[in-house]
Amino acid sequence: KRRIAIMTSGGDSPGMNPAIRAVVRMGIDKGCDVYGVYEGYEGLVQGGDLIRQFQWSEVRGWLSEGGTLIGTARCMAFYERAGRLKAAKNMVLHGIDALIICGGDGSLTGADKFRSEWPDLVQELVDTKQLTAEQTKPYKHLNIVGLVGSIDNDMSGTDATIGCFSALGRICEMVDYIEATASSHSRAFVIEVMGRHCGWLALMAGVATGADFIFIPEKPRPEKWREEMCAVVAHHRQNGKRKTIVIVAEGAYDQEGNKITPEMIKDLLADKEGLALDTRITTLGHVQRGGSACAYDRYLGTLQGVEAVRAVLDATPDTPSPFIAVNENKITRKPLMQAVLDTKEVANAIAAKDFDRAMSLRDTEFSD
Numbered sequence: 001k002r003r004i005a006i007m008t009s010g011g012d013s014p015g016m017n018p019a020i021r022a023v024v025r026m027g028i029d030k031g032c033d034v035y036g037v038y039e040g041y042e043g044l045v046q047g048g049d050l051i052r053q054f055q056w057s058e059v060r061g062w063l064s065e066g067g068t069l070i071g072t073a074r075c076m077a078f079y080e081r082a083g084r085l086k087a088a089k090n091m092v093l094h095g096i097d098a099l100i101i102c103g104g105d106g107s108l109t110g111a112d113k114f115r116s117e118w119p120d121l122v123q124e125l126v127d128t129k130q131l132t133a134e135q136t137k138p139y140k141h142l143n144i145v146g147l148v149g150s151i152d153n154d155m156s157g158t159d160a161t162i163g164c165f166s167a168l169g170r171i172c173e174m175v176d177y178i179e180a181t182a183s184s185h186s187r188a189f190v191i192e193v194m195g196r197h198c199g200w201l202a203l204m205a206g207v208a209t210g211a212d213f214i215f216i217p218e219k220p221r222p223e224k225w226r227e228e229m230c231a232v233v234a235h236h237r238q239n240g241k242r243k244t245i246v247i248v249a250e251g252a253y254d255q256e257g258n259k260i261t262p263e264m265i266k267d268l269l270a271d272k273e274g275l276a277l278d279t280r281i282t283t284l285g286h287v288q289r290g291g292s293a294c295a296y297d298r299y300l301g302t303l304q305g306v307e308a309v310r311a312v313l314d315a316t317p318d319t320p321s322p323f324i325a326v327n328e329n330k331i332t333r334k335p336l337m338q339a340v341l342d343t344k345e346v347a348n349a350i351a352a353k354d355f356d357r358a359m360s361l362r363d364t365e366f367s368d
Ligand code: ATP
Pocket: 009, 010, 011, 012, 041, 073, 074, 075, 076, 077, 078, 079, 080, 103, 104, 105, 106, 107, 108, 109, 110, 111, 113, 150
């Protein structure tokens, strides 16, 4: 009987609970035992009560629960081989040889490293007499399957990550609230949204709310962005618009690589010599992450959770670790490490201020 573990790691995102629920129920339906690893990799390293078997009924009602009910954490110990050795021991002791992990690219990188080291780790546990050869015999290989849980939609190779549409919906709802008061007082608002290396949330929110101007990491504004923004806002005001909304991703830069902050934008809009708009800043922060998942993320988490269990059952020792993606509305399996490398490449291009490259690596079409 296969024993599969499900874990959430890195930042939480709405839709993780629906994914856990789907893994638990599909696993049980396919005759497997399904375990929950609590508190991310910390649970694997510490073991004990942090690894617990799930029953079918225990995930009842999880579709509408935000965040992750099995907890998530950043775990320093798992970066070290010693931590991964402890994790391997705990997995063997629980009889688990397949791990479905829902997290960002860091968590998935850690998972693949763990898989590639697995035979050596198990051998070391025998050599150091922590486990017997008999105990480890059925656990020669570890299967890893990734689910991408992230509000940023920053993973290459998939059209959407679990949680991104919930966060986008939340941002749009908040902008709608702000617009009502902005319009009443004829004010300007600079709204900061999440996205350190990825402008998807800011871009999509800009389109969906009809914002006056947006700033995203991948496409820095030209040198004269100040003049450009003020001209656009002035034009909209001349056309009778009583509100001004500027959306800025937390990782926005200009072409020289200088950070563009909400304060800088506010100062420009409020400049007495210029537009002289009564301007406020709203940092949306963690409301973007919280709350229950929208229908799409519940659906995506469910379908991808089901597919993750199928991928575990189909895996052979030679299959490279897959992650579950969605491409053109179809649930697909793709090589995990290629997507992780592609994702890192975008972040590296942005860090190196090679913005043309960053843009060309993004799947989403951006236009002027
Ligand atoms: P988010 O998108 O929210 O940042 P993430 O999964 O990328 O999510 P990280 O903080 O990078 O978040 O990783 C979460 C955890 O995964 C780390 O605390 C660590 O335990 C493990 N991890 C990440 N990268 C590695 C790695 N290269 N080797 C081993 N473990 C790793």
